[in-house]
Amino acid sequence: MRFVRVVALLLFLLAARDVQAASALQNVATEVAKGLTAIPPATVVIAAPAVSDMAGATPARMDELSVRIAGVIAGKLGGTTRAHERALHLSGARAVAGRGGALLFLSVEIARGELRVTADLYPVMSNGWDRIRIPAPPPRAHTYTSVPIDAEVRAFFPSISLEQASVRKSRHEEGDVLAVACGDANGDGGMELVLVSKTRVAVGTLRGGRFVVGKAASWPQLARRLPVPLREPLAGAAFVRAGLVGTGAPRLLVGTTEREAVALDAGLGVRATLPGIPLAVGDVDGCATVNPEASAFEGDVTGCALGGKERPVRLAAPVARFDAVAAGEITSRDGASHVVVAAREPGGKLRLRLDGGEVRTGDVVGAQLAVGDLDLDGASEIVTSGVEADDVLQVLSWTGDGSDPVVRKKIPAPGGVRALTICPPEARGVPALVAVVGPEVWVVR
Known part of the structure; x- marks a missing residue:
């Protein structure tokens, strides 16, 4: 499997020092x-x-x-x-x-x-x-x-069976996809997907077995090429809260290590350039710093300085250098909130941390990561791609109580997993795992 690493997190995920987790x-x-x-x-x-x-x-x-x-x-x-x-x-x-x-x-x-x-x-x-x-x-x-x-609210309904989750597949024509995110792109209350490829940023929905593009902009329209791109690109996409930086506030942050990262408004107009690869940290912005020599991210994830603001630390990763990171606010059934962070070392080892506590080392995993609560039972799911020639979507559950993550589901993905994200509950009140697998977008729910 080729080595393309992605940072792509949801608006609704949270792992921050300056943002308090809440149910x-x-x-x-x-x-x-x-x-x-x-x-x-x-x-x-x-x-x-x-x-x-x-x-x-x-x-x-x-x-x-x-x-x-x-x-x-x-x-x-x-x-x-x-x-x-x-x-x-x-x-x-x-x-x-x-x-x-x-x-x-x-x-x-x-x-x-x-x-x-x-x-x-x-x-x-x-x-x-x-x-x-x-x-x-x-x-x-x-x-x-x-x-x-969240899990506290979902506890009033029958439980979700993660093992019986089904996969819905839709074709896309975006070529080499590097990142995916989901959120409200235009403020209408609906959920859209953004696919970030080497050539453009496309926002759309899944209809009739296809990814239907509503708006798109090519990278030359959006940002200048960086003088020292990485041999294998890193990319990120995140939706942030409307009104974050005042009038005309960006809703979508996108970036690759081949182009400047940018903040976009609802019409995909550029509102600002960013100092790093974007990811969502709760409902605010976060930017990860790239070390070109190491072909990896390094140090803390900080604010993106939108609107000239200072850059507070948003997220302390469980390892100093990493090529993929994901984080989620997990609410237990009694309403307590916990922050789970997963990062992948450049050598492939998975590192996990709960609420800023002791770092736990997991197995070697693929270059795609996502964190969330897919069955809303109060325990976190860590979704990874595989490391074998035949790729796989692997869903792990982790309580953070000192035990190892438990494999809940494996789905063969022979087309190769290009990007992952977890969308908040929508249809039937069930969260969705979205995976870009080769020329297809998979929705696992």
Whole structure:
């Protein structure tokens, strides 16, 4: 197998010193608290029964999820705010909150792999005359937030069988692909794929068994050629949060060791050049420094200095020099978040680290890596390519408790694995492993 190494991580992955890992419920609570100001004392937080497009959950479990969300939000708001112990519809919630300071009513939905929460702050009519005059007062404040689901949320649904995952294959015409990433390229809330090849950057979707390109730009249009390219290229692609650097903020970061790395807007216009090969670190940017003499990355992954900002350390790799790196925020079923980092030494050894702790050495693996929680059970999956002549997709599960990674699934990939990434939950609330295998894009779910 030829030696092309890739760094390509999701927007939703996290391994940073300056970014705190948080669960989906914690993130929802933080955003709701930001969106609402001047919460009256003794406000009662009540959530409606959750609704979902995912099969298998009982009404009782959906009510439990709603109550859990109400409790986390009430805890975030603090003070005398309290959560009600049952899920209720709005009419029942008004009656319960009648003697409170206000009613914070939550509508909870799980759709396309996202937890969506709408929060409305209603006044309480404590006076009988007011209740007659205004029986259903409108909300005084409103906010909405959505986050990808994680293991804590997925625990309310039937488990995912990783061993029974299926592969859907689509053809692409991008030639020699070096990196892949997925995210919202144009801000419409949908998921797109970006394929970075030696010749261009293409953004599109999978339809009818094909990778259908929506937008594309050739490398000569985007960036100048570097004076000392590597013999075998390294590449990276990452989606970052819109609004990161103000008006016209880039959504997509791309780079290879043959061209300058660049930050692109939704129309693939260049917004800035980058100091290294990009990867996503949580919902912010990260850049890895290339050592041309070693044909590898070296040192910490830092911020990309978008918008003239300083370059804080985003990620400390488990080894000083590496030719592939991947990281993920893994949320356990009890809501605790952990950061898992995997890196491949130039000699092929896999190095793993949990929460900045002791580095664990694994087997020799291929040059492609991805980290995430594919079955949302709270344990990390490390996906690698193989080292034999006949390539393979290998999925390992690792709890980080001192035990070795366990092989969960192997999928023969005779076309050669060119790039890997893990997409957040979408269809049926299940994450997807995306692999570029020869002239095909594989979605394993």
